[in-house]
Amino acid sequence: MRLTQFKALDERTYWTDAKELECMMIIPEAPDVTSFCFKTADDSWFRYLPGQFITLELPVGPEPLLRTYTLSSSPSRPLSISVTVKAQKDSIGSRWMLENVKVGDRLRAYGPGGIFTFMQYPADKYLFISAGSGVTPMMSMTRWLFDNGEHTDIALISCARRPSELIFEPELRRMAQRVPDIKLSFVVEEDDPFSAWAGYRGRLNQLMLELMAPDYMEREIFCCGPEPFMKTVRDVLNAAGFEMAHYHEESFHAPIRTEDQRPEHDDIVLDETAGAMIRFAASGLDAMCSETDTILQVAKAQGLNIPSACQFGVCGTCKVRKTSGEVHMIHNGGITDKEIADGMVLACCSNPIGRVEIEI
Template sequence: MVRRRLNWTAEPWSDDEPLECVMVVPETRDTSTFIFRAPSGAWFDYEPGQFVTLDLPVPGGNVQRTYTISSSPSRPLSISVTVKAQAASIGTRWMLDHLRPGMRIKAFGPAGIFSFHRHPARKYLFISAGSGVTPLMSMTTWAWDQAQDTDIVFVHAARRPSEIIFRDRLEQFAARVPGLQLRFTVEEPEPFRTWTGYQGRMNSLMLGLMAPDYLEREVFCCGPEPFMQAVRDMLIALGFDMERYHQESFGAPVATEAEAPVLDDVAPDDEARAQVTFAASGVTAACAETDTVLAVAKRAGLNIPSGCTFGLCGTCRIRKTAGEVHMVHNGGISDEDIAEGWILACCSNPMGRVTVEV
């Protein structure tokens, strides 16, 4: 049996040296973890949550693709990236189809500012979707390996239970420490298999059940842009201090603070004036941006049928014919209805002049 001797005199890895793929681990359908080592025996020094850029020899010429490191620097003898092929993937598709143990590729980094090392807190809320789980897995592994008494609520959204990346490993961690709480939500269950977790689009009601003390937590979020936008809208509507919100797009990780995009999110202003015209009733009412269309209608003596009043039941669905509203709902309306001009009056704030068919 051949044993690999550890080189205790090795230096930290630098990107002058290529990485050698030593293992490929299937995670879910079209998702695999690639584990690399330095041929020299160098060890890896980085912050949990950072990323590395791989130079991939695809047909037609090399392409460079950035991937978050899914391993933890607490395990410094190797470095891992976990990749999921998207519809238009070139580099990732090549990795899944061709990258095998023994092959060496050029890499650059590590880099990035998305790490809980830069924002120490007593409580964390990790929110991810799809392969956006990778930086949060790195941070969670670090906390586990350090045996820290860290309070983490880890929320992950996937299409189906079988597509929850790292599910087994996370459940193993959570079964052995009290400070890690897992909350999974899926769009749909597997056929002929029971799913007892959350189901549907993540919303403020779910968040209140998943992490009742969310206002006390430092939030780290990673996933597709529409998912992160929905999370931000939800947190803003709930009064969360967005100075304690941090995000990383798995499509475009940020290397430095100077490169971080300015998040120009909509936040209704109590001082900003708005106006709602109820076309069928011939009534126009002035209001503030923080008023909902339903509240404005009631003050004007108009009746819009409603039920839950927090965007879940869909009873107050009406059509908007002009203007813009800021709507943060809890699943009571479909994307198709929104595209056709429908809104939920109970959770729609008029941004300027708005006309509805009431």
């Protein structure tokens, strides 16, 4: 370990583009998740935007492996930077880092880069939604807003498989305890063995979002996580009529460097002017309707009785079998993945796309 000679802040230069970094601290965050803290050999300042990433050159094989990692640290603390690494199932670089990098090791880094930052979208209220290691850019942005002390309204939703896999949960709670501006919500799919969980369970859905951030329609929204997770978020927002110009996302598998790299999504956005038709097979009825009509609404208009209760995709009472066609269904936990694979849909929250046949 080198002995750092003190330098006054005005004696330091800025880190630019490519430089060798020295690992100063290694902090376990969760199972298979570790934060690596770096400084430069000449004690340069780090200049970047909250939410940006760097590229690390990893000596994995005969040729160096380049991997991008979002900075979980905040530029409000510019003397060091941190990346928080989760070893995905088939990852090479991340697994190598967890198994090999030690304090004092040096890695070459390039950057920073990326456009996933709230700095480009100033707002009075933000909503940060993440799953798994997608929380890293949200942590960088939250740390910045906390350090900046301007009392920006932040609603932060972090999702994970189990409570022990909620990255940064203790630090987020400490920040939220000190200021009223940070409102936290955690969602897990299942409990940890031998521990109690009093938060939300299941997969993030519209009902949860309404409870956790009732004013989400007024917020600038940032989302990061696996693509299926982000698609669910987009579906919920599209169904609610959210203005998607205020929605921003980044997959931790493919960081976006420039505006022209933004992906074009083929999400279904229902159109009330688009016609559809539902055939109720057992009743011998064909009903013309709009994409924005639900199967339950059309059935009632035809005098058919589909038992229903909540009409919000929670209770599962209105479950029916779809024998052909496509529906757009945004539910709130009232149906399982196996039932969906078997052709079941919830009539209260399923909209027909084109021609659909239902077994009633």
